[in-house]
Amino acid sequence: MIVNSFLAHMLLWQDLSKLNRDPSRIIYLSGHALESSLQPENCVEIKPWKGEADDTALLDLIPFPEYVAKHRPADIRTVLASYQGRDIPKEFIQRSKEAPKAYARAKTAYGRLWRR
DSSP states (O other): OOOOEEEETTEEEEOGGGGOSOGGGOOEEETTHHHHBSOGGGEEEOOOOOSOTTOOHHHHHTHHHHHHHHHOOSOHHHHHHHTTTSOHHHHHHHHHHHHHHHHHHHHHHHHHHHOO
C-alpha cells in the first residue's frame, strides 16, 4: 500500500493518517521509519537493506506480524510501545518462550487458591 507522503525541509515524510484506516491497526515498517513518519508510535524500524545476500532482518521479523495478525490486539501502538528500544525479533522470541512458563505459574497459583 502506498502511504501519502510530502516533502518538508528536504525530507520525505510519511503521513499514515492519509491511509483512511484506523491508526490502532497500522504498522509502518521501514528502514527509516522513525525519522520519516509523522506517527512514530506506529513505526517498526529495521536495518535498511543494502543488497547483502546474508541480510535476514526482514525474515527474522516475520513471526511478529504473524502473531499480531492472529491475535488482533485492540491497539497495536501499545504493543509496539512495549518493544520500544528493543530488537523486536529477538525480544519477541524471548517473550514467546517465557509466555508458557508464566501461564503455567499463573495456572498453578490459581489452582492453589481453590484447593482446600
